[in-house]
Amino acid sequence: MSITRRLERVYNIEDMRKLAQGALPGPIWHYLDGGADDEITMARNSGAFNDWALAQSTLVDVTSTDTTCDLIGMPAAMPLMLSPTGMSQLFHASGELSVARAAGAAGVPYGLSTMATTSMEAIARSGVSRYFQLYLFRDRGLTEALLERAKTYGYSAIALTTDTNVAGNRERDLRSGMVMPPRFTLDSLLSFAAHPRWALGALRNRSFELANIVQHVGDLDASGTNVIDYVNGQFDRSASWRDLEWLRARWQGKLVVKGAMLPADCEAAVDCGADAIMVSNHGGRQLDGTGAPIDYLPAIRDRVQDRAQLIIDGGIRRGTHVLKALALGANGCSIGRPYLYGLAAGGQLGVERVLKLFRSEIERGMALMGRRRVDEITSRDIHHLSAFARLPVSVAARDRKEVPELNDR
Ligand SMILES: Cc1cc2nc3c(=O)[nH]c(=O)nc-3n(C[C@H](O)[C@H](O)[C@H](O)COP(=O)(O)O)c2cc1C
Structure with missing residues (x-):
């Protein structure tokens, strides 16, 4: 069956997840889909939405619904954006470029990761509304060089990821021996051979590298570096609020803190000059046992009032999750794995399908709630x-x- 036909039969994100699993060799799949330790936080991220019920206002004229909004200073066709994810070429040879093009077509902002396998320049050429995700490296020269390039290539915001001072314990990756880039070892060959479409794409893809930092970190292939060793070696474990102030002083565009969860931390981030918070636990890939972003959201909104935008990131799998987050005080939501499932299953078409599903679920949900505009959704709706x-x-x-x-x- 053709990819297009298969994608047409994808009716929700879980369907897409299954299609992606079938398309990827085991080690790559587990790297995409897995979380830290017992994956309790990963499950809670989605599960916590079930603790909330949407109110269903009836007999409201919803002849037209408008899902547009502003996210971190960027116009968005719906209250959804794409979170940064490293090494997207692992999942499909077309990688970040396909994701950016699909995001551009759907009118939603895209976040390019420091660990991306496509350059900041190439993503800028796609024309998508974009922000750049930054890790604080021990090498501050590298961090400053990235800021400079973000400015040159028109990235409207920087999102500083603050939940990765050490790598999370991803036991699926330890078991599968996931290294970057993937090694064609005897063990993995069988799994790769069982996924010829993926293997062919990977073999043909000569450009697999951490495109934006390659000059600084060298050839990972030669060292066969484990992802965890790499993170532990390069990221600045001593990062503190002073570093956020340091960053604020060097970046004139919008500044986002990605990974603050506690109300007091979010307030501190705003006091340091952050324009927005991505309330996030890295999709449950870092500290297992912490709560879901949606658990903290009402208290965070109370604390920061309207001084910053709040974006909920983690576990968003349905349009109704987005609507619940809006009702609890978020300005929008962000997704990671869902678009990667789409990418793995069908490249750009797969990501487009994912965004189309979210768009129709959000629109339909709004109509059924009796709400016509995003800013009409308030605490009375939940x-x-x-x-x-x-x-x-x-x-x-x-x-x-x-x-x-x-x-x-
Ligand atoms: C494969 C993968 C790679 C990721 N890489 C990064 C990264 O490089 N930088 C970052 O800040 N977050 C990264 N994240 C976390 C996402 O930005 C986001 O917080 C998370 O995926 C949201 O949860 P969700 O996958 O349940 O939507 C990654 C997530 C995944 C699944």
């Missing part, structure tokens, strides 16, 4: 499930309006 536990069981109790937050429409 209830925590614990609110229902207080529902009176008798009609008499109900008539005394013991649950005003549910009755007050």
Whole structure:
């Protein structure tokens, strides 16, 4: 069956996940799909949305719905953007360029990772609304050079990732012996041979490298560096709030902190000059056992008020997840694995399909909630499930309006 036909039969992100799993050799699949330790946080990121119920306002004229908004200073066709993910050429030889083109076609911002396998220049040429994700390297000269290039190539924001001072414990990668770039060892050959389409793409792809830092880190292929060893070796473990101030002083565009979760940390980031926070635990790939971004969101919004945009990142798999996040005070959401599933399954077409699914789910959800615009979605549109536990069981109790937050429409 052709790729187009297969993609047409993808009705949700879980369908796309299965298609991606079938397309990728085991070690690559587990690197994409896995999380840290017992993957409890990874599961909670999506699962926590089930603790909240959307309110369903009825008999509202929703002849037209408008999903447009502004995300970190960039116009967006819907309240969704693409998170930075390293080494996208692992999943499809066309890598970051396909993702950027699909994002551009869908009108959503794209975040290019420091660890990308496509250059900042090439992504800029695609014309997508873009921001650059920065890791603080021990080599500050490298960090400054990246900032300079981000400015030259029109990246409107820098997102500083703050949750990766050491690498998370990804046991799936340890078991599969995942190295970067993938090695054609005897062990992996069988798995690669079982995925000829992927293997052919990888073999033909001569440009696999960490395109934006290659001059500084050298040839990883030669050293066969394990991802974890690499992160532990290069990233600055001593990074502190002073470094955020250092960055603020050097970057005139929008500044985003990616990886703050606690209300006090988010407030501190804003005090240091951050324009937005990506509330994120790296998709459950770093500290296992921490809560989901959506768990923290209401308290963060209370704390920072309207001083910064809040973007929820991690576990977003449905349009209704986005709508719940908006109702709890987010300005938008961001996705990582979902677009990588699309990339692995069908290159640019696969990513386009993922974004189309989100777009239609968000639009449909808004209509069913009786909301026409993104900024109409507020706290009246959501209830925590614990609110229902207080529902009176008798009609008499109900008539005394013991649950005003549910009755007050
Ligand atoms: C394969 C993969 C690579 C990633 N690489 C990076 C990276 O280079 N920089 C970064 O800040 N976050 C990285 N992330 C985290 C994402 O930006 C994002 O926080 C996460 O994927 C969101 O969770 P979700 O996958 O459940 O949507 C990566 C995630 C994945 C799955």
